[in-house]
Amino acid sequence: MTIGVCYFPEHWPRERWERDVDQMASAGLEYVRMGEFSWGRIEPERGQFGFEWLDEAIELIGDRGMEVVLCTPTATPPKWLVDERPEILQEDLDGTMREFGSRRHYCFNSAAYREETDRIVTRMAERYADNPHVAGWQLDNEYGCHGTVRCYCDDCANAFREWLGDRYDDIGALNEKWGTTFWSQQYGDFEAIDPPGPTPDEHHPSRLLEYYRFASDSVVEYNRLQAEILRDIDDDWFLTHNFMGHFPTLDAYDVADDLDLVSWDSYPTGFVQDRRSDDPTVAELRAGDPDQIGLDHDIYRGALDRPFWVMEQQPGDINWPPHAPQPADGAMRLWAHHAVAHGGDAVMYFRWRRCQEGQEQYHAGLRKQGGSPDRGYADASAAAEELFDLDPVDAPVALLHSYENLWATNIQPHSPDFDYWNHSGTYYRALRRRGVQVDAVPPERSLDQYAAVVAPALYLLDDALAARLEEYVESGGQLLVGARSGEKDPHNKLVDAQPGPLADLVGATVDQHESLPEQVPTRVTFDGEEYDFRTWAEWLDADDATIRGRYASGPGDQQPAIVDAERGEGRVAYCGVWPERELADAVVGEVLDRAGVASHPPLPDGVRIAERDGHVWVTNFSDSPVSVDAPTDATWVIGDANVEAFDVGVVTGSVGDVTVTQR
Amino acid sequence: MTIGVCYFPEHWPRERWERDVDQMASAGLEYVRMGEFSWGRIEPERGQFGFEWLDEAIELIGDRGMEVVLCTPTATPPKWLVDERPEILQEDLDGTMREFGSRRHYCFNSAAYREETDRIVTRMAERYADNPHVAGWQLDNEYGCHGTVRCYCDDCANAFREWLGDRYDDIGALNEKWGTTFWSQQYGDFEAIDPPGPTPDEHHPSRLLEYYRFASDSVVEYNRLQAEILRDIDDDWFLTHNFMGHFPTLDAYDVADDLDLVSWDSYPTGFVQDRRSDDPTVAELRAGDPDQIGLDHDIYRGALDRPFWVMEQQPGDINWPPHAPQPADGAMRLWAHHAVAHGGDAVMYFRWRRCQEGQEQYHAGLRKQGGSPDRGYADASAAAEELFDLDPVDAPVALLHSYENLWATNIQPHSPDFDYWNHSGTYYRALRRRGVQVDAVPPERSLDQYAAVVAPALYLLDDALAARLEEYVESGGQLLVGARSGEKDPHNKLVDAQPGPLADLVGATVDQHESLPEQVPTRVTFDGEEYDFRTWAEWLDADDATIRGRYASGPGDQQPAIVDAERGEGRVAYCGVWPERELADAVVGEVLDRAGVASHPPLPDGVRIAERDGHVWVTNFSDSPVSVDAPTDATWVIGDANVEAFDVGVVTGSVGDVTVTQR
Amino acid sequence: MTIGVCYFPEHWPRERWERDVDQMASAGLEYVRMGEFSWGRIEPERGQFGFEWLDEAIELIGDRGMEVVLCTPTATPPKWLVDERPEILQEDLDGTMREFGSRRHYCFNSAAYREETDRIVTRMAERYADNPHVAGWQLDNEYGCHGTVRCYCDDCANAFREWLGDRYDDIGALNEKWGTTFWSQQYGDFEAIDPPGPTPDEHHPSRLLEYYRFASDSVVEYNRLQAEILRDIDDDWFLTHNFMGHFPTLDAYDVADDLDLVSWDSYPTGFVQDRRSDDPTVAELRAGDPDQIGLDHDIYRGALDRPFWVMEQQPGDINWPPHAPQPADGAMRLWAHHAVAHGGDAVMYFRWRRCQEGQEQYHAGLRKQGGSPDRGYADASAAAEELFDLDPVDAPVALLHSYENLWATNIQPHSPDFDYWNHSGTYYRALRRRGVQVDAVPPERSLDQYAAVVAPALYLLDDALAARLEEYVESGGQLLVGARSGEKDPHNKLVDAQPGPLADLVGATVDQHESLPEQVPTRVTFDGEEYDFRTWAEWLDADDATIRGRYASGPGDQQPAIVDAERGEGRVAYCGVWPERELADAVVGEVLDRAGVASHPPLPDGVRIAERDGHVWVTNFSDSPVSVDAPTDATWVIGDANVEAFDVGVVTGSVGDVTVTQR
Ligand SMILES: [Zn+2]
Ligand SMILES: [Zn+2]
Ligand SMILES: [Zn+2]
Structure with missing residues (x-):
């Protein structure tokens, strides 16, 4: 378990570098990422390479026992290249060029840019082949950021x-x-x-969906081009890419197939402001939403079923969300522990020092621009000291996450309020409120290892997937299928009757669906209790399924809404509404109980527990302290049974052993 | 009175067709519309025609005693045509081409497209000349949908x-x-x-208004081109076009002049969401707003002063509004009866079966995509059985509706809240709340037949119209003129003093006007009572008119706001504010009383009555039941004196005979 | 002190002109502005000049003892010129041309347009050189209106x-x-x-800021071109330009350097609707916000440190804001007196008569379109009669206002709520609530004459300015520095530690900053009391400054927020938050007291007092009357001690002598 940092020596005078790297080493940092965006410095004019500054920086870092993650600098082709080969630029849907002046202005399908990429990546890789301090590479940087996965240029056509x-x-x-x-x-x-x-x-x-698939595949292909060059030159390096949170246009699982390690960039106080449909609470503005971050951790851990890295961890206040509140005291440490609890092996803070030029001047670093420690520095040092080695997370439950379903529901959401991420998030939150580890994996993944599988909106379905799910249930699995499953075939055409090839397994079909605005009452029963739901309702025709819930409002009153059915050794449940929190807790809780998964009663907002390698993390993202009741023979490895606001405690044992209560 | 359906045999395997048409016939349907959007199937490559599928479909329908309404397929020029003659595409104001991939991408002024239109329409008409099953034609489809009346290409220039x-x-x-x-x-x-x-x-x-007139005229001319071809080939056919609800950019009266029958496409639960300034109620989300639909019925009936058709009647949930609530039970039947009550002679449901491909997969049909009956099927069958033959509606009141005034007030609304449709709708609602039939006709129409005329915002005025209105009043008419009348001359230039050439008739001029945001108190008296108004205020200078109301707020306090005057045998009232509901009820009620028009005290929200050919329709769009008190010798032709929520009752007699109360 | 009017004789038949100018003269008007937008009339075709109509109009005006302000007509190049030389058109950022059809469609950097400008201005100036009735010129009209300062054409590149x-x-x-x-x-x-x-x-x-500077400089250069031509031809003329209110993209101080007189266009009921972040009150909708207008008066008075003109004064209802409420009775007179109280020497109403054609038909004039007096006519006549000659305003306080800081904070506001105008307005309002006259001047201006200086967001700072401020304080000045000062160097790069070169003077640095949305509690102490602040917080590290206030909320709780320090004979205070009204009153009040500036306790909303040349103006923009307690030997020159709603009173004496209370 490792702490590291992202560093831009090229932004600072040479005479500062020793002090910088000394301070990194003394803070216990182990990895330093460098070089993304450095093309203009590495090759100021065509063919005039200047690697010496980078050689020196690597040497200084290596000398202090730290390792370097190098980046290919392809996210920012320099101006001379754009002027020479303007055909590399992306085009908007209406033909407007995406010009030089920020970043990511190149087209993934540009033959010219693939040539240039080959040239610079080869040159750079050859320079650092066999360099003992370079552990691995980050390929490019945040593929697709700023809406750049989809391009409309002639090369793309x-x-x-x-x-x-x-x-x-x-x-x-x-x-x-x-x-x-x-x-x-x-x-x-x-x-x-x-x-x-x-x-x-x-x-x-259907045309749109294929264009979205194609655009994602174009990035996959471009990434593979870089991966092959690097592997050819030195196959000891690990290869990674830094993905983004809740990112909608790129299939991260596909890109990951060409990588050794998946990493992502985590900015909790930004994401609660710009990636959710509701307003954040004050506590969330100070430390983020653990389930929002957690789902991304679990997607990127799930991508290769392997520990992930946080390649950029928010170090303090940041520049890009609407507002920039200061994080709570301790939040920067809490995020590191939370990542580890979810199966992360390294947390790299972005960035070492606040930058004094360009677009990110309002983004904090671990050190201030003048060089003195900023708020995150002590947090990062503390985390570096506290972390210890751990086995990977072993999750009993899978959440099926699919970019194709995200794209297809975005194309025809059939409601301004239907959002794939938020709908999946409802089920994910219900699982995390019970302290259960979740693998967020694509539907193609083998499910044998999971006691329960939750599939929130399995929108596009084919027979093969239906058969695999059936086999999973028959063999004893607990499967929960959410609304809008099996609506379409893989070409985005409506099936004869939803849920399409899943109908036999579910034992019911959808008679009607409707999407409802907030002013309409939306009530449903489940297991004898009445609950709220939101946005989406499917009136079911139960065949041999058991009706577990019925509508209690509107023209669908008394129509079946939630059903389940025993199949072989297992059971499948189908929830035809988008449940509000309490209903999600009830439905998910039942599935976990049937699956025999150890869980905690629904945890308070912002308080989460997670088990990894015989330890339980209690991460408190709320502004109230909690008490943890653990077995007397348990050992508190970090903190103790009183976990303060924005603090963390780690105790030996497993999730079934502890009880958390608000003080 | 007829029920029919829109059918796309080309979307289904040939082997399904018999079953489809059998089911149509057994539901009592009498007309089937086909062929709009079929160009790509009819002519897959230039000159390679394939009409056989359509021949067969017509034959199958005719065999079962139903008649066909064919459509010219010009709304969707196929890709090969666009590629061959790209100059047919429309252009946005900023020069962006409107490309292939949806529909209505052609320019009405394109010489190339007029050639192609001539070619395909001639070919198709010749094919079906003298076919005994083809009753008439729909020309193109929804002219101007998706903002395509106004184009900015070189042909248009x-x-x-x-x-x-x-x-x-x-x-x-x-x-x-x-x-x-x-x-x-x-x-x-x-x-x-x-x-x-x-x-x-x-x-x-002035330039904008002329461009808007020109753009509308371009559609008129294009429609006439098609009409002339069809009439030349077989003049037994009726010709129609399916207009849209509350459609802003095309003068439907002008287009109608080249048609035999006016039809329109009615989607009540969609229109309440996207064509009104306030949020719909829950009942409106389930069945629509009868006055919003009713005004469109009355515009399209008024266009040729002849019974209209609903060419596309909403059959269930639909795809295009923000939300897609399921209609109330019975709503699909209610809409058919409501259309008939307003003078419709045929209601065609759109569509027979839910489509499994393309943009409208989330649009219900009378049958589900799999073929089983959907929610609207029973409603449509019931309506088909209940309907009986009727004489046309005889309306005692005219509402003057003018597309030029709509355009001109849109160009200079002088308030974000002034909307021509909503302002007219205030007066229309007041009339319908009293159960009075209304012809919505252009100002050029002869008014002799009307006991009262309401002219909400007769913005552009010339001497000729003023003289006709004066003559109408002098001869005994009751005229109610709303605010913003006579502000401009026909070239959109301000007159010397509003209401311009109407000043003598009205007996007052406008001293000042103002537009007011919601936070400003807006109160006015009328006939001794105080009322709310909204958005617009005119301070009047009464010449020989009687002051009936004065402002009770703001710097215009005590200024005259509402006046009237006796002229010859009649009377004219001028209302210088946009009245809120209660004031509109009072002002309109007085006009009806003076005109001797039989009316009902203001009806509850959603409950409407309408008289046609000696019968009174009680259509209940509310979610509460009502009781109807009718004379003892009256006969209930449909339903009875208890009209449930979303139900309808039809009783012999006239509007003055019945009393409706909420139960 | 003078009243005048803007007149467009070209819009009216020749036979009306005598009556118009007679009525102007009898109303006491002294200046008539003419000719802006008249190019199409002056030169209907290239080289075919027709000045006779203007000769006549000038003659008629001069004959009645009034003087003419002529305008160069360059804001509206006619269509023939655009067709001949289309390269004069501006281009949007995405390459879209800004076409003919409104105004201001020319590019300031167009070589072609500079040629044409030279030609028409020379011709016109030569025509009226030595004309005894032409007192001066307005150059062009409202430079940059409708977003036209920044152009992206090739000439600009x-x-x-x-x-x-x-x-x-x-x-x-x-x-x-x-x-x-x-x-x-x-x-x-x-x-x-x-x-x-x-x-x-x-x-x-940095690139953006330089482009914004360049764009502003382009206008300065274009204006200078015109000024030089006119001065060469007749240097008796005064040269002016009519600036706009709260205008963001043009540095008015720079343009003013080439002028003799600064004027601006004041539309109080429009500005409260479209240039503020909060909703206007009903009183403000009727008369405007005196501080919003006042700040513009003080900027344009400060530009040349000389009495300004209001070149266009709102005469009644206007066409361009969202809503057009009628102004309160007397508001048009109140605005004239308010302008004079702030140091204006002339108030020109826009326009003489409401226009019956084109874009501004919904804009009132002093006379209605038909020729009869409109609401503003009596107000304007009254003001003309009441006004008397006065010495310039002598302001004890300077507010530093900087367009570069406005641009740079707009580029990186770091919060959707941070707005340079609103933030400065908070301090300005606090000063005006105490009845203190303020010069709004650029930071480069000598500060020797001021007892106190308020510098709200001195964002870009260099050593020279820091040294001048230090000298000012050391010599006995009272300096109040607001948040976000010294964040950047003049190239928009972050300094080592805010407030950069001011740190020694202030005696503190900024440890952290944060921007906060409304839902976060934002409390701070000052001088023992607790107050609200908004949007922006800086946690200070006090070096040798005295801590005057600390945070009372959030993770910065107890951190210093407001400090001050004695330096030489003076004192500097630094306020690290954006204060809400009460805190601004407290902080500013203390500065005024220390500076020995006579002031009034915070005045009620909408009620303002101002001193000029031994008289105190009491201007009541509120809808409640006030009483004024003045010394017994004071003389009421206008009105008396009871100042009604929307009324004005003028009494001899100074601000320290009077007390205003709401009745
Ligand atoms: Zn491309
Ligand atoms: Zn066109
Ligand atoms: Zn330009």
Whole structure:
């Protein structure tokens, strides 16, 4: 378990560097990431390379026993390159060029940019091959940030046509699978298909979905290009990429397949402001939402089923969300422990020192711009000292997470309020409120190891997946399927009757669906109690399933809403509404109980527990202290039974052993 | 009185068709609309026609005694045509092309597209000339949907210049009538005038209004092109077009002049969400707002003063509004009866089966995609059985509705809250709350047949119209003129003193006007009582008019606000404010009483009555039941004196005979 | 002290002119502004000049003893010129042309337009050289209105590169001073630098700031071009320009340097609707906010330290804000007196008659379109009669106002709620609530004459300014520095520790800053009392300063927030929060007391007093009457001790002599 930092020596005078790296070492940091965005410094003019500054920085770091994570600098092609080969620029949907002046202005499908990428990555990799201090590489930086996964340039148009040609036998097959008879949208050949540009009305959902898949695949292919170069030159290096939180347009699982290590960039006080549909509480503005962060931890841990890194950990106040409240005292340490509890092996703070130039001047570092320690420095040092080695997390439950379902529900949300992330988040929160570790994995993943599987909106479904889920249940699994599952086939066409190929397993079909605004009463029963739901309702026709809940409002009053059914050794439940918190607690709690998963009664807001390698983490993101009741023979490895606001405690044992109460 | 359905056989396998048409026939349907959007199927490549599928579908329908309404497929030019002749595409104001991928991407002024239209319409008409099952044609589909009436391409620029040249003697006359001295906007010749593109500040209102007129006229001309082809080939066909609800950019009266039958597309639960300024109630989300639908019924009935059709009637949940609540039980039947009560002769449900491909997958049909009956099927069948033949509606009151006034007030609303539809809707609602039938007709229409005329915002006025209104009043008419009447001349120039040429008739002029935000108190008296008004206030100078109401708030306190005057055999009232509901009830009620129009005291929200051919319809759009007190010798033709929520009752007699009370 | 009016004879038939000018003269008006926007009339075709109408109008005005202010007509190049030389048009950031059809469509850097400007201004000036009735010129009209200061055309791109070349020794210096190492933003030469176009993420703040400076300088240069032509031809004329209220993109101080007289256009009921962050009260909708207007008066008086003119004074209801309430009775007179109290020497109402054509038909004049007096006419006549000659205002306090700080804080506000105008307005209001006259001057201005200086957000700071402020304090000045001072160097780069070069003077540095949304409690103490603040908090490290206030909420609880320090003969205070009203009153009150500035206890909302030349103006913008307690030997020159709602009183004496209380 390791703490590290992101460092930009090129922003500081050479004479400062020794002091910087000395202070890093004395804080207990073990890794230093460098080099993303450095192309302009490495190659100020075409062919004029200047690596010496980076050589020196690596040497200084290595000398102090720390290791370096180098980055390929491709996120920021310099101005001379843009001027020489302007065709590398991305284009917006309406043809507007995305010009030089910020970052990520290149197109993933640009042949010119792939050439340039090959050139700079090869040169840089050769320079540092066999360098004893370079442990691995981060490829590029935050692929797709600022809406750059989807580009509409001519290179992309051609690549899209080729991509389609590879996936369909012929244009007739495409017309058939998309259903282009609708509104006379037939294509005569692949050449006739453009990226989805400006149109009077909305686009064909099958065309859009394929463009979104193609765009994500373009990033995968571009990433693979870099990975292959680096592996060819030195295959001792680990390769990683720093993904983003709740990022919508890129399939992180696909990119991860070409990596050795998955890392991501965690900014808790920003995400509560810009990635949720409701206003954050004051405590969340000071420390973030543990379930919002936790789901990302679990997605990126799940991607390779391997411990992840936080490649950029928020170090204090930050520049990009609407507001920049100071984090609570201790929050920077709490985040590190929370990451480890979720299966992280390293937490790298971003950045070492606040930058005095350019777009991120309002982003804190562990040190102030003048060099003195900033608020996060003591937190980071404390975390570095407290952390100890741990086995990976062993999660009893899987949450099925799918980027294709995210894209397809975004294309036709059928409600301004339906959001894939928020809907999945409802189930994820119910699991975490019970202190249960969750693997957030793609539906293709083997499910044998899980006592329970939660599938919130398995929107696109094919027979193969349905068969695998059936097999999982028959073999004794507990499966909870959420609303909007099996609505569409993989080409985004409506099935005959929802949930499509899952209907036999579920034992029910959807008779009607409706989406409802807030002013409409939305009540439903479950297991004899009445609850609120929101946004989405499916009236079910139960075949051989047991009706567990019925509507208690509207024209669907008394229609079945929640059913379950025993199948072989297991059981499947289908929840036809988007449950509010209490209903989610009840439905999920029942599934966990049936699965025999040890859990805690629903925890208070902001208080979470998590088990890893024989230890239980109590992470308190709330502004109230809690008491932890643990067995008398348990050992407090960090803190004690009184866990203050924004503090953490770690005790030996397992989740079933502890009880947390608010003081 | 007829029920029908819209059908897309091309979306389904051939082997399903018999079952579909059998089920239509057994539900009592009499008309089937087909073929709009079918160009890609009819002509998959240039000159390669494939009509056989349509021949067969028509035959199957005809065999079962039903008739076909065919559509010209011009709303969706196929991709091969767009690729061959890209100049047919529309352009946005900033030059962005409206590309292929949805519908309505063609320009009405494109010479190329008019050629192609001639070609396909001729071919199709010749194919079905003398076909005994084809009763008539729908020309194109929903002209102007998705903001496509106004285009800014070069074809439109040239056509606009020609259109201006035809309407003005010379460029000097245009400069004079527009008033281009303002801000040095003089034009040297017609060639110098462009469509109104992107400018630093707002456009000249006279130029904008002429562009809006021109754009509407372009659709009229395009529609006439199709009508002439069809009439030439077989003049037994009726010709219609399916207009939209509360549609702002096209003058439906002008288009209707080339048609035999006016039809429109009614989606009650969608319109309450996206075409009103206030939030819908729960009952409105389940069944719509009868006055919002009713005004459209009355506009389209008024267009040719002839029974209208609902060409697309909402069949259940729909895809395009923000939310998609399930309609109330019975709502689909209620809408059919409501349309008939307003003078409709046919109600065609859209669509037969839910579609499994493309943009409208979330739009219900009478049958589910799998083929089983959906919620609307029983309602449609019931309506088909209940309906009986009726004479046209005979309305005692006219509401003057004018697209030019809508455009001109949109150009200079002088308040974010002034909306022509909502302002007219206030008066329309007051009339309908009294159960009075209303013809919504253009100001040019003869008014002799009406006991009362309501003219909400007769913004653009010329002497001829003023003279006709004066004659109407002198001959005994009751005229109610609303605020913002006579502000401008027909070229959108301010008159010397509002209400311009109406001043003598009204007996007052406007001293001041003001527009007021919600936080300002807005009170006014009328006939001794005090009322609320909203948004707009005119301080009047009464000449020989009687002051009926004065302001009771603000710097205009005690200024006259409402006046009336006897003129010859009749009377004219002028209401200088936008009245809130109670004031509208009072002002309108007085006019009806003076006109001797039989009416009901203001009805409860959502409950409406309407008289047609010796029957009174009681349509209950509310979620509370009502009781109807009718004469003992009256016969209940449908239902009885207890009309449940979302139900309908029809009793013999006239509006003055019944009393409706909430139970 | 003079009243005048803006007149457009070209909008009216020649036979009306005598009556118009007779009525002006009889109302006591002394100046008539004419000719802006008249190019199309003056030169209907290239080289065909028609000045006769203007000759006549001037003659008629002069004959009645009034003087003319002529305008160059360059704000509206006519269509023939645009068609001939389309390269004069501005371009938006995304390349969209700003087309003909409104006004201000020309680019300030267009070589073609500068030629045309030279031609028309020369011609016009020569025509009226030595005309005895032409007193001076307004150059162009409202430079930059409708977002036109910043243009992105090729002429601007080239001019920007030249402008940069003139300001930096070489491209290396630019890279160094901007800090382009960040995100590889280095430039190889000046030619590589474009105007800031569309980019995936935000722009480099140093590049943006320089573009904003350049754009403002482009207007300065264009204005100078006109000024030089006019001065060359007749140097008896005064030259002015009509600036706008709270205008963000143009440095008015820089433009003013080439003028003899500064004037501006005041529309109180519009500005409260569209230039403030909170909703206006009903009284403000009727008469405006005296502090919002007052700050603009003081900026434009401060620009040349000379009495200003209101070149366009709102005459009644106006067309451009969201709503158009009628002003209160007397408001048009109140505004004239308020302007004079703030140091204005002339108030010109806009316009003489309501216009019946074009974009401003909903804008009142002193006369109605038909010619009869409108509401403002009596007010204007009354003001003309009441006004008397006065010496300039002598303000004891300076408020430092800086356009560069406005631009730089707009580039990185670091909060959606931080607004330079509103933040400065908080301090300005506190000063005006005490009845103190304020010069709003740029930081470069000599401060010797001021007893106190308030510097709200002195964001960009260099050593020279810091030294001048230090000297000011050492010599006995009272300096109040607000939050966000000294954050950046003049190139928009973060300093080592805020407040940068001011740290020694202030005796404290900023340890942390944070921006906070409304839901977070924000409390702070000052001088033993607890107060609210908003949006912005800086935790201070006090060196030798005295801690005067500490935070009382959040993680910064007990951190210093407000400090002060004695330095030489004076004192400096630093307020690290954006104070709410009561805290601003307390902090500012203390500074005034220490400075020995006579002041009134905080006045009621909307009630303001101001001293000029031995008289005190009591201007009541509230809807409640007030009583004024003045010394028995004081003389009421206008009104008396009872000042009604929306009324004014003027009494001899000074601010320290009177007491105002609400009745
Ligand atoms: Zn691309
Ligand atoms: Zn066009
Ligand atoms: Zn320009």
